Amino acid sequence: MTSEEFPGTLSVPHVGAGLCEDYSPSQGEEAIEDLGPGDDASSDLSTLVVPFPELAPVVFFCLKQTTCPRSWCIRMVSNPYPFPRISMMVILLNCVTLGMYQPCENIDCSSDRCQILQAFDAFIYIFFAVEMVIKMVALGIFGHRCYLGDTWNRLDFFIVMAGMVEYSLDLQNINLSAIRTVRVLRPLKAINRVPSMRILVNLLLDTLPMLGNVLLLCFFVFFIFGIIGVQLWAGLLRNRCYPEENFTLPYYQPEEDDERPFICSLAADNGIMSCQDVPARREGGRECCLDKDDALRQHALGLEPEPVVNGSNSAVGLCINWNQYYTRCHTGHSNPHKGAINFDNIGYAWIVIFQVITLEGWVEIMYYVMDAHSFYNFIYFILLIIVGSFFMINLCLVVIATQFSETKQREHQLMQEQRARCLSSSTLASMAEPGDCYEEIFQYVCHVLRKTRRRSAALYNALRGRPPPLPSIRPGEMANLNGGHRCHNEEQCEFRSLVLAHSAKRKMNHSLLPTKNAAKLVCQVAFRSCLTDRGTEEETDGEGSQLRDGREEQAGNEANKKLGTCRSWCKELWRNMKAKLWGIVESKYFNRGIMIAILINTISMGIEHHEQPEELTNVLEISNIVFTSMFALEMILKLTAFGFFSYLRNAYNIFDGIIVIISVCEIVGQADGGLSVLRTFRLLRVLKLVRFMPALRRQLVVLMKTMDNVATFCMLLMLFIFIFSILGMHIFGCKFSLRTDSGDTVPDRKNFDSLLWAIVTVFQILTQEDWNMVLYNGMASTSPWAALYFVALMTFGNYVLFNLLVAILVEGFQAEVRSSPFLCTFPALQRPGRRSLYHNWGRPVPQSAWSRRSSWNSSLRARSPRFHVGEHESLLSPPPPPLHPLLSRRPAQAGDHQDCNGKTPSPQPHLLGEVFPQLNTRKERRELEDEIDYSLCFRIQKMIEVYRPDWCEAREDWSVYLFSPENKFRLLCQSVIAHKLFDYVVLVFIFLNCITVALERPKIHQGSLERLFLTISNYIFTAIFVAEMTVKVVSMGLYLGEKAYLRSSWNILDGFLVFVSLVDIVVSMAGGAKILGVLRVLRLLRTLRPLRVISRAPGLKLVVETLITSLKPIGNIVLICCAFFIIFGILGVQLFKGKFFYCVGPDVKNVTNKSDCLSANYKWVHHKYNFDNLGQALMSLFVLASKDGWVNIMYHGLDAVSIDQQPITNHNPWMLLYFISFLLIVSFFVLNMFVGVVVENFHKCRQHQEVEEAKRREEKRLRRMEKKRRSKEELAQKLPYYASYSHVRRMIHSFCTNHYLDLFITFIICVNVVTMSLEHYSQPRSLETALKYCNYFFTTTFVLEAALKFTAFGFRRFFKDRWNQLDLAIVLLSVMGITLEEIEINASLPINPTIIRIMRVLRIARVLKLLKMATGMRALLDTVVQALPQVGNLGLLFMLLFFIYAALGVELFGELVCNEDYPCEGMSRHATFENFGMAFLTLFQVSTGDNWNGIMKDTLRECQAGEHGCNSSLQFISPLYFVSFVLTAQFVLINVVVAVLMKHLDDSNKEAQEDAEMDAEIELELAQSALCCLGGLAGGKAGGGSGDRAGNEGGAQQCGITSSIGNPGTPTPHQGPQDTHHPRKLYSPAQVGASAMTFQIRSSTETANK
16 A cells, blocks of 8 residues: 555655555554564564654653544544545635635625635635644654655645734734735645655756756846846837927827837937838828818818818828827837836846747837837847747756656656565565556456356356366466466466465465475466467457467367257357458458548548538538448457457557447437537547557657656646636736727736636746737736736746656657667567567666656556566557567566566567467568569669660769760869868858848849849859869769769759759740749749758758758657647537638627628628638648647637627637647647657767767866876975965965955845846936946955956966956956046047947946856856857758748748738738848747747738739748748757757766766875875885985885876776776775865875975
8 A cells, every 4th residue: 555545644754664665654554464463564563662653752742652632643644544535625625715716706705605705715724724733743843754844744834824814814804915815825735645746846846956057047147138228228118209399299109009109219329210200190091191281271261170081082181191290209208018118127127038038029029129229139139039048948948858857767766666675475466567557447347257257157057056167277367366467477477376376375475485396387387378368368459369269169169069060060150250350350451441441531521611512511421421331340340350358458449449439329310410519529530540650659659658747747737727827816807908999998808807717818828829918918907016927927837837748758758769679679570560660669678767657656656567568559559469589589688678576587489489370470471572572763773774785884984974984084073072172162152142142032123233243143153053063973973883973962952953043044044024933933942052051061961960860750740740730620620610700890899790791891801810621720720839829819719609600709618628728739748749859869860979979078088187187296296386475475365265255256246236237217316326336346346356366376377267357357347437437427528328338238247257156057058058069050050941931031922011001910111021131030030939920921911903013822832931931940940959958968967977076086096195105204214224215215106106197007006907997997986985085184294394
């Protein structure tokens, strides 16, 4: 009975003898009862004095363990059943009552409902308080094993205390809502009650030290970027355009909307926008052209200043353009987005920085700053994103993932040790490892049925008066002994045969030895039968035990001979028919037929669309009936062939069966006109395809194995979302409102007004979509401090919890790779046969890997691997055939599968051969097929060879059959290629060509000079590349030969691009105007030229090759994604087809359907992202999966009413399930497998490099060790450099090298950073003066420090240290800054204020001095720096990708315009594809995922009549362009960054470990040599007569130092000759402890010298 079963029991770290760690006292007693009186544990326990030795003997100074109230409390706490269960129930009740809170109604709590909830709340609080008191009495309060010794108990204590404060304040009528919100933490008590969740949370807590360093790094980044932002842009976002002084108008606001204000640039700055750029006023779709003089004139004539808008006047623009008078840019009072976005002080700057790092809405902020200050401010934002998002956030992930796998392996080992200790010898079930859930249930049901059958047979015999039959050991019974578990090897059989022999006795331990030999015979039989059973029951597809059937039928035949031959003939016929059916069902043609049927069925379901013709509907209905009957037939055939139990044994068959039954019910139900819900279950047929794709199955096995951890993670996530939702309801409930056009206020759709919408809003914030809007609302409706709620939610939810999910998946892949030892070892198993490929899945490997299936939370019942064939993929596939006999012969290796005793099972090969005779023949047949099956190319080649002329063979080594190997021209070409400058020259030309490609844009006029230049340069580059290709072909040959040109895939790419360029030139010369489409395509292909760079940059080539090798597994994941996408797509079409239309017009309040809309002359349009057909649905789902813009699609789905009906807000909230389940399954779960696959492949690809790296590292280590040893020796022998210093200088030196000086300077820097961050917009003069004097003080301190160090170390030593160089630079900058400021104040010289601002910004460099002390953070930064070369290659790849897509984008979307007539959602004057630079920036925005769906929506615009430059083919090209770019940039390349960082973090951890070992070794060596020297010197002195010198020499020789240092190869006296090259092996870890002595010895030698 483990603590897993009773989560609430006391688990005490240190327990008395004989008890296992996680056992509670009561469990101990139960265990003793189980063991019986003869066991050891009971004798151990009888020696203990107190009843509960692990608890404190006395608490509260008077209560002993046997004293009345305490003994009751102990009994209550330790009783595993009622106490924790009741506690859990109360916590759940509390969750319900918290969720029933309604912020809009419960303001004064006058309703009955509110009163009842308050009463419940009081009851729950009293229960928690009583529980706490009972536990305190039982355990004591303070102390190691007492109540407050446990973290979770401390949380409980805090919650109870907060409740006490709340109730005491309530009595005095003080309402502190902050205290009330502590109630929200009560659900956290549930974590302690669920062990798996507790382990996950503990694991997260384990990562905190490492995450702490990442957090420090974050603070670093936040401070630096925050202070820069405040210094540069404080108050700038308040700039607005005001009219001249004599106007009464306010400042200019576009569209009466201050959400996106018009921010202008002051005269001092050079921002993009000025007040001259204010657009003209528009009325009725036309620009106004009158000015104020016209208005005055109209007024003088007594007319209206503006004519009435009746259509005629406004048509010609007869209205006054007031906007032309907003000419004065001036700093106003309000900031954008309700005051939330600004750099006025460090707090607001941090909010902005956090928002930029989360990549949501950062583009808008960047455009504001560029408008107000300078175009080049984009550098700040892009740097912030690269440092913050791509590095820091991924560092979070990497830290959590590495820590996760370490912790998990540690937990696993602990569990195995506990399991070994706590294995009770009486419970047989503990010997065998449980399989997966389905198998266990199935075996149990079979067991019960068999038992029933036996008993009924016995009853029948008893009634008929027959004697009962003798019991024979049959495999079935063998399994029954273990409650459904089969025996897995000889030892287990032996064990169970003992049970057979001695089932009467209770004490097994005593009877074990005497009967061992006697039981041998029984075991032989049992093992043979066990094997037979296993073989027969788990043949291919886990079906049919023919042998047993045979035996049963034989017995039946003998019994029924008297009934005549007729019945036996029928039986024979039936058996033959079953065998025939078995053959049919098992044949590959049958399976392929089913697979094709599933594919066609999927296609038929996908054809359905909006407004489909009636005939198609009828055809689809008929086809559905046909397919259903096909699948039903398949089910009937299988049932007949395998028999009922064998059919059910495979979970996949059950899955098929359920779908068939549901489909039949649906067809029957359709006749009655209902049951349309069941249609959706048809979609699950798509998943049946997985059964036929082994590669996919592997990914799904990984998915399934991580399921237990993911389930725990989901529980944790739900708890987290629940707590934050309730907190949100308390803080923001009923406060978010929007003002509509008619002046009404309605609640915002993203609100916290009820539990449902609070949960949806929190989930939306976790997906990072539009969370900034919720933040702005929260800050505006409560206070700026509300930002803390959102930051906490994002940090814990996104960067900790979701990274934990990624860690689980990454670890799943790595564990799965580790646990497949003989996928590589045995090529015999790697035949392409359907089942033979993946023998090894699902079978965990001991020690090395973590068994994924076992929920690692089962604290004592950790599963040991078992040799069980049928268990493999029982949920996902038919079990594969048993292992090949050759596996049984190989010696046990570390990776072998062992049983729970650690022995490797070795069944006799001949036995296996007997049981599976068909295996060998099948294998041989397949091999023969493989040998015969040549490829098509090979056959064609052989056929052509016959007709080849003789001269071809004679000229085989000639290049293109023209140039012989001795040809002078060919030799010249070879020498040109071999020249080292050749590649560089080609690279230069490629870069120049890239520049001309970047200059291309559609708007260049045909006859202009620029067009002429680009055309001629294109000819020149084409000629150069043709020449390069010719030279290569001549020197290497075109196709024939080992090193021919076309044998390299990179050359094929080059050749293709050259060919395209030639065709391009030919087409354009032959009159390109006629075939413009072809020309456009060729022009687009021209943009691929930069790809030629890859093959010429080795680092880049490696990264690309890594990506190409990981394409196949990534393809598998894409296939899994496609399966889910198709299922959700077809479901979406069925739910929403035709419902995403809405009416567009001035007043659509009274419109209810399409006819109303059209009768009012309004437009009836559909949303760009809809579900009208499968293609549209898939595109909408891709937008959903990328998590950008999914909220709007969800709102459209919730509002949809039915076909041709106007949508109604929140018409069907149940549709939330569709969208949120899609996001959880696909976005969070399946797409995060990308990370796992990329990381795993990256590691695989680097394995061959790692060998070289390890060698290099070892050499480097040895060199460093030698260097350190020398330097330490020199230190020991030579006088220190400061020995000759004067007394004062030596004092300064000791002061500078003192650790406390570093601490003091660190403190000063921290204070300085705080004072720098106090600066804000429009600060009072007093603060400014105070800060100025602070700056003087800090500068003086730094100057003094630098001067003292310079004096102490001298010139050369001072500049040797990098930190000192940094100090000096900081001092010089600070002094220069102060000087310039003083000059400006005194106005002695004219100085540009920008320079002073820059000098002030540069003060931030002081923060870098903090790195000197923060070693953990420095280690992290080292990791990042080490990863930079590889990340640099990735950066190059990114640049290439961006370059190609930017050039393509300019060609495709360069002519799209955004203006009043063609409004845009994502593109704007900043985000366009007009020229290459803007396209590059826009693509950066797309790669960060900020509103990329808006940009794609703009490119999907339908062409209006007469619109110039609109390309109708964009409807198809645009989704391809964006989807491929987003997939590559967001899903693949970013994950390679994660893989690189992960690799380097591992490496740096290893290096740090090695360094520590090395230091310890050197210290130890020095200590030993010093001791040796002291001994030698003493010996020399004792010799006396031979003088000091000889004594010293003898001592030195005894030391053996000189020899070992002079020549590292020669062994020292304490170093065996065989260990010369293994410095690690010199000392055992135990000896390293001695290194602590060195310091004492060194100090003693120094004093002796003095």
